[in-house]
Amino acid sequence: MAFDMSQVKELFRSIGVEYYALELDATDDGASIQQVLVELTNQRTVPNVFVNGTHIGGCDATYQAYQDGSLQKLLGDNQITEPYEYDLIIIGGGSGGLACSKEAATLGKKVMVLDYVVPTPLGTSWGLGGTCVNVGCIPKKLMHQAALLGQALQDSRKYGWQYEEQVKHNWEIMVEAIQNYIGSLNWGYRVSLREKSVTYLNSYGEFVEPHKIKATNRKGQVTYHTAETFVLATGERPRYLGIPGDKEFCITSDDLFSLPYCPGKTLVVGASYVALECAGFLAGLGLDVTVMVRSILLRGFDQEMAEKVGAYMETHGVKFVRKFVPVQVEQLEQGMPGRLKVTAKSTEGSEIFAEEYNTVLIAIGRDACTRNIGLQTIGVKINEKNGKVPVNDEEQTNVPYVYAIGDILDGKLELTPVAIQAGRLLAQRLYGGSSRKCDYINVPTTVFTPLEYGSCGYPEEKAMEEYGKQNLEVYHTLFWPLEWTVAGRDNNTCYAKIICNKQDNNRVIGLHVLGPNAGEVTQGFAAAIKCGLTKELLDETIGIHPTCAEVFTTMDITKSSGQDITQKGC
């Protein structure tokens, strides 16, 4: 009790606030005052703290009020703090952070963005723009395109193109071109922030006090900054396996897109979309690729589609080792690339797998960057299991002046457009008088594996769980893209299905397509789904011919009918 008393006094002293302390054991009326306090506040213990007439509580409650800013508000802002240096400080200069900062600046606010990339264990780093621009969507799609062009070259001979040379791929030329483009994006963001008068610091930000962060740059120089409002947009980084040799010898997607040498014979560990997309384009560029999967492919995605994605990869040069986990990575020879020996154990017995590779790419998941930014100092709660930040539907954390957006949100989608939308709408709500919230329902996505998979709405399993199998009608079909016919590529491989809710006018609640340009195909249907697309509306829509997307306008075979969907003719 005495300890608590002095803690509270110390707190007020540290923030320069004068307090009056009534020591109950030093007053004659002590006991009766204590009784009145119980009646007034339901609190029997001391210290019992009041600020400007408002009851706060004991020591813990007072500290909590200080951490979440309500104490300062009661004291009247000007009494203990100078005005904040910024209206808004955003930690993280990725898709979400930049979108939010630019919107807030456009609305006239004084904004600071901190962006800092902690180098990978192998020393890789990058510029402003976050994961998507530097080590995610952008380089991924460009490398996927490089692989598709390789396939197109093969197809071209069937279309009459004749050339003698054996076509080979040069990794270094591709990486240089891609990195050049990324560099122009990094620069573009710098110019854009400068033009909008957003202060940008290439520094690591962490909270040291309520409303105050410490910024440390590459050279270790420290500055402090305060703001009325903060947004956490720190994103994620790849998770390692936690086995001997992982950080010393393995790479992740953080390293792959700027790798100065061709990775050679590669083992990709993981079954995430990152793992499958990377394995896909590496194989497409002509490399020997193996994917090691612990259990299922593309957890969280429609499993029928996931297995089809994997099956296509398997028939197109990607080896799969399923139900194994690596236990050790040893270096046999240094080099660019070197030689690594991977030992793995079966998840179902004692079988051991050992094989040599030039490169091991770990893609087993990503962890939120929330553990070392001082959140505990200011009382922001995170989900201890995954490090992610729970927020309400306005992206606000448990601390009222701290918001969070992007990949670090607990229970939300990890996608660039979602982060951008959330960031923009947040700024508009904070400073533009808007009340529009980010809509996380029916967000379309695409996995850019060699055969692309686009989807919007429910995976079939989740739809069945939510609505009951008997209340759903699933229409499906195989299709053969016209361009594949002359090229002699697989028929009866591309696949499309829609999941309809029979109880709601056959509303389309899930749409899935496996085929070329799946992203382009899916985008328009996402808008239709937002408008309440039904099977009938789809049937009334006339298709564009000849395209892949038109299959959605003529689907009439249901899964429940058991009819064969193998294609024979046109």
Add this chain to the structure above:
Amino acid sequence: MADPHLTKGIFHTLWHHFVRTAQSYHGRPIFVLFCGDKDAEGRSWCPDCVTAEPIVRKELHNLPDESVFIYCLVGDRPYWKDPNNEFRKNLKLTGVPTLLKYGTPQKLVEEECFKAELVRMLFTED
């Protein structure tokens, strides 16, 4: 203007002269300001270049040590408008004035060159 073929020849030399100059400073940061040619009175046919030049000059003291600043004229208006001119083809220049850090994607184009703080950012930050 003189015989167009002869004119083309002169500017062809200009491009090679630029490349040789840049190469001679290989290893040092090189900043280049590309502007339209000036007439006998010293005025450029490109009004934006006229605006940008003094602004860029005022920031030159912010250039990092060891760096080199090249002021390069890209020819008369007809030559510049020709989509096949060497500067467009080889350096992907899209407009004048262009201020860039040679060998990097960092550049400022047209009205961006009017903003002193952007020029300063180009010169001082990496």
